[in-house]
Amino acid sequence: MDIYNSGGPEVSIRSLKKDSMKFVLSNTDLSVANALRRIMIAEVPTMAIDMVEIEINSTVLTDEFIAHRLGMIPLTSFDVDRIQYTRDCTCTLYCPNCSVELMLHVKVNVNFEEMNDPTIDKTRQVTSLDLMSSDDSVKPVSDDKAHPILIVKMRPGQELKLKCVAKKGVAKEHAKWSPVYGVAFEYDPYNKLRHSHYWVEQDEKEEWGVSANAAEETPVDPNEPFDYNAKPERFYVELETSGCMKPEEVALRAMTIMQDKLGGLQIKLDEEVREDNQRWGY
Amino acid sequence: MNAPDRFELFVLPDGVKKLTITPDTKIPNAATFKVEKEDHTLANMLRMQLLEDPKVLFAGYKMPHPLDHYFILKVQTTPDTTPAHVLGNAVTELIQNVGSMKNKFEMDLIRARSDNAKADIGEGEDMSSHQVDMDF
Numbered sequence: 001m002d003i004y005n006s007g008g009p010e011v012s013i014r015s016l017k018k019d020s021m022k023f024v025l026s027n028t029d030l031s032v033a034n035a036l037r038r039i040m041i042a043e044v045p046t047m048a049i050d051m052v053e054i055e056i057n058s059t060v061l062t063d064e065f066i067a068h069r070l071g072m073i074p075l076t077s078f079d080v081d082r083i084q085y086t087r088d089c090t091c092t093l094y095c096p097n098c099s100v101e102l103m104l105h106v107k108v109n110v111n112f113e114e115m116n117d118p119t120i121d122k123t124r125q126v127t128s129l130d131l132m133s134s135d136d137s138v139k140p141v142s143d144d145k146a147h148p149i150l151i152v153k154m155r156p157g158q159e160l161k162l163k164c165v166a167k168k169g170v171a172k173e174h175a176k177w178s179p180v181y182g183v184a185f186e187y188d189p190y191n192k193l194r195h196s197h198y199w200v201e202q203d204e205k206e207e208w209g210v211s212a213n214a215a216e217e218t219p220v221d222p223n224e225p226f227d228y229n230a231k232p233e234r235f236y237v238e239l240e241t242s243g244c245m246k247p248e249e250v251a252l253r254a255m256t257i258m259q260d261k262l263g264g265l266q267i268k269l270d271e272e273v274r275e276d277n278q279r280w281g282y
Numbered sequence: 283m284n285a286p287d288r289f290e291l292f293v294l295p296d297g298v299k300k301l302t303i304t305p306d307t308k309i310p311n312a313a314t315f316k317v318e319k320e321d322h323t324l325a326n327m328l329r330m331q332l333l334e335d336p337k338v339l340f341a342g343y344k345m346p347h348p349l350d351h352y353f354i355l356k357v358q359t360t361p362d363t364t365p366a367h368v369l370g371n372a373v374t375e376l377i378q379n380v381g382s383m384k385n386k387f388e389m390d391l392i393r394a395r396s397d398n399a400k401a402d403i404g405e406g407e408d409m410s411s412h413q414v415d416m417d418f
Contacts, residue, residue: 007382008378008379008382008383008386009379009382009383009386010386011383011386011387011389011390012390013387013390013391013393013394016391016394016395016398023387023390025383028379028383029327029330029331030330031326031327031329031330031331032327032330032376032379032380032383034323034326035323035324035326035327036383038322038323039323043292043323087289087293170292172288172291172292173288173289173291173292174288248387248391251387252384252387252388255380255383255384255387256384258380259377259380259381259384261320261323261324262324262327262373262376262377262380263377264300265300265301265317265320265324265373266370266373266374266377268299268300268301269301269366269369269370269373270370272301272302272303272366273303273366273367273370276303276366
C-alpha cells in the first residue's frame with residue numbers, strides 16, 4: 001500500500017553547522033512534515049533549571065526574577081537520555097538519576113581604596129560562567145567564553161548564593177525546554193497551490209517577491225491552469241538550536257519520538273482489537 | 283491559582299486508557315477512536331494517512347476542547363474491512379515512512395559531514411574556493 005509509489009520520503013541536507021541546519025524533505029505528506037516540525041519544537045526532551053533554592057540574595061533583582069532568568073539558560077543536553085524524568089523516578093524530590101545540581105556563589109567584596117574612585121567600574125557581572133555544574137555533561141551552553149549569558153549585575157557588598165536543580169523536560173510543559181530557537185518551515189515558494197493569500201497594495205510580485213527556496217523549484221507559468229489536485233511535495237526546513245544539542249540530533253530525536261508515538265498507538269490498537277474480539281467471541 | 287498543571291498535556295493518568303474504540307451505533311462500519319494525551323501532531327498525520335486508503339469512506343479528527351488533552355478520530359470504511367483494521371494499516375504505513383525518512387536523514391548526514399570535513403581541510407590551502415557556510 002505504498003501510496004507514494006517510490007521508496008518513501010527523501011531527505012537532502014543543504015547546510016550543516018554547529019547550531020543550525022537546513023534540509024529539504026520531499027516525497028512525503030504535509031502532515032508528516034508538520035508533525036516533525038511540531039515535535040522538534042515541543043517534544044524533544046532537554047535539560048533546564050527547574051528549581052532554585054536561594055540562600056543569600058542581596059542583589060537588586062528579586063529571588064523569583066533571578067529564578068526565572070536561570071530557567072531560561074540553555075544547558076547542554078546531548079546526554080539527556082541518561083537522565084530520568086523526575087515524575088518517573090523513585091526518589092521523593094530529586095536525585096542524581098533525575099536531576100543535575102548547579103551551584104552559584106558570588107560575593108563582591110568592598111575595596112575601600114577604590115570605593116570612592118568613580119573612574120573604576122565596580123560592577124560585577126554574574127553570568128552563566130559562574131554556574132558550577134555537578135555534572136560535566138550538563139552545563140550552561142557557552143561556546144563563546146567572551147559572551148556568556150548575563151544573570152544579574154552586582155555592586156560591592158552584594159552577595160548571591162543559590163543552588164539550582166536542572167531537570168529533564170519537554171517544551172510542551174514550558175518553552176525553556178525547547179531544543180530549538182526556531183524552525184523555519186516552507187513549501188511551495190511560488191504559491192502554486194494557492195495556500196497563501198497575500199495582502200497586496202498594487203502588485204503581488206513586486207511587494208512579496210519569492211524566498212531563497214524558490215531557486216529549487218520551477219517558476220510558475222502565468223498561463224498554466226490551476227492544478228487543484230496538486231499537493232505540497234517539497235518542504236524546506238531550517239532549524240536553529242539553542243546550543244543544547246546538535247541540530248541533526250534534534251531532527252533525529254524528533255523522528256525517533258514520532259516512531260515511538262506511532263508504535264505506542266499500534267500496540268494499544270492491537271490490544272483493544274484483541275479485547276473486543278474476546279468480548280464478542282469472534 | 284486554578285490553572286491546570288502543564289504536564290496534563292502529555293502524562294497519562296493511572297487507570298486512563300490511551301486508546302478507546304467506540305463503534306458507531308447508527309452508521310455501518312464506522313467507529314470513533316479517542317486517543318488520550320495526544321494532539322494535532324499525531325491526529326493530523328493519522329487522518330491524512332487514512333484518507334489515502336481507498337477503503338476509507340470518511341476520516342476526520344477533532345480536539346473537542348483546548349483544555350482537554352485528547353482527540354477523537356472518526357472513521358468509516360467499506361463493508362469488507364473495519365475501522366480498527368484500516369487504522370492499523372495507516373499506523374504501520376506511517377511507521378515505515380518515518381523509519382525510511384530517518385534512514386535517509388542518517389545517510390545524507392554522513393554525506394554532509396564528510397563534505398564539511400573536506401571543506402575544512404580545503405580552507406587551509408585555499409580560502410577562496412570554499413564557502414564559509416561550513417564550520418565543522
